[in-house]
Amino acid sequence: MKALVHEGKTGINGLSYREIEEDAPKAGEVRVKLMGAGLNHRDLFTLTRHKESDPPLIIGSDGAGIIEAIGEGVTNVKIGDEVMINPGLGWRDKSDAPPSGFEIIGLPYHGTFAEKIVIPAENAVHKPEYLTWDEASVISLAALTAYRALFTRGKVKAGMKVLIPGIGSGVATFLLQFSKAVGATVYVSSRSIDKCEWAMQMGAAKAFDSNEDWSSALAGEKMDLIIESVGAATFNKSLDQLRSGGTIVTFGASAGDVVQFDLRRFFYGQFNMYGSTMGSGEEYREMLQFMEQHELKPVIDKVYKLSEFKEAFERMEKAEQLGKIGFSIG
Known part of the structure; x- marks a missing residue:
């Protein structure tokens, strides 16, 4: 089968689109x-985390397709079923944190940037009929991350004021849609005028330039919930916009992972802070049910062929995308 394989060199220079042997499913696998498949920032990080001396690796965490073979004992799906892939391995039930041994496909195990993939049967979840292949292929990692951060950790409810710094990423676009669907009032920031305009069209109450003074931009309004994924560049600005007793959830650090903040102001403000990463199989099913109930679809930026991977990676590296970048495979 053809696949996008990382080997021999760190970074994008270690990627090649080539033939590689396909695997047969063992007991409990399909x-x-x-x-199709979806590109995530995680795939960029994988290019440096997967070392030159490591065995060849098919990268990619998002994908959707058709069951073509099943191993012994599989009962939840059958050959011919249309499925989406939950990329989280070993985290079945909702819990405070993932269990020991939790992994994500695409590193250290083969991922979705290929014509075929073998996964545990429990990670194959039936695709909602209303989603196209392009849509279903780019949802999993970003939407699951958004769902857990917003609902499980952030306890979002109708009427809450929610701030999403750095609108434009795949996760952020899901955060906006999920928050609006539940009845929250959403505020966003971005350095891109186009992304701010898009957010307003999608129902944001306010979208402002991340380089502005945030307090002025928000006219002094304080937030009930802030979902932080940018990191050091925005964390303290976000904290300044939180109401007393409010909650900040952080799941990313693309702009720096070391932050200094005023601890005294934090505890006097009675703030709550939660870390969040991905989510469980239980949350994955909840997320798909929520999307189907509200007929939500991912925001798709561009769809490439796998052989055009260099263009796709370059677009993500420059943060030019609005929403999800996909790969068409089947």
């Missing part, structure tokens, strides 16, 4: 003929 093989999925992939129709």
Whole structure:
């Protein structure tokens, strides 16, 4: 089968689109003929985390396709079923934190940037009929991350004021849609005028330039919930916009992972802070049910062929995308 394989060199220079042997499913596993896959920032990080001396690795965490083979004992799906892939391995039930041994496909195990993938049967979840292959292929990692951060950790409810700094990423676009669907009032920031305009069209109450004074931009309004994924560049600005007793959830640090903040102001403010990463299989199913109930679809930026991977990676590296970048495979 053809696949996007990382080997021999760190970074994008270690990627090649080539033939690689396909695997057969063992007991409790299925093989999925992939129709599409989604690109995430995690895939950029994988190019440096996967070392030159490591065995060849098919990268990619998002995907959807058709079950073409099943191993012994599999009962939840059958050959011909259309499925989406939950990329989280070993985290079945909702819990405070993932269990020991939790992993994500695409590193250290083969991922979705290929014509086929073998996964545990429990990670194959039936695709909602209203989603196209392009849509279903780019949802999993970003939407699951957004769902857990917003609902499980942030306890979002109707009427809450929610701030999403750095609108434009795949996760952020899901955060905006999920928050609006539950009845929250959403505020966003971005350095991009186009992304701010898009957010307003999607129902944001206010979208402002991240380089502005945030307090002025928000006219002094304080937030009930802030979902932080940018990191050091915005964390203290976000904290300044939180109401007393409010909650900040952080799941990313693309702009710096070391932050200094005023501890005294934090405890006097009675603030709550939660870390969040991905989510469980239980939350994955909840997320898909929520999306289907509200007929939500991912925001798709561009769809490439796997052979055009260099263009796709370059677009993400420059943060030019609005929403999800996808790969068409099947």
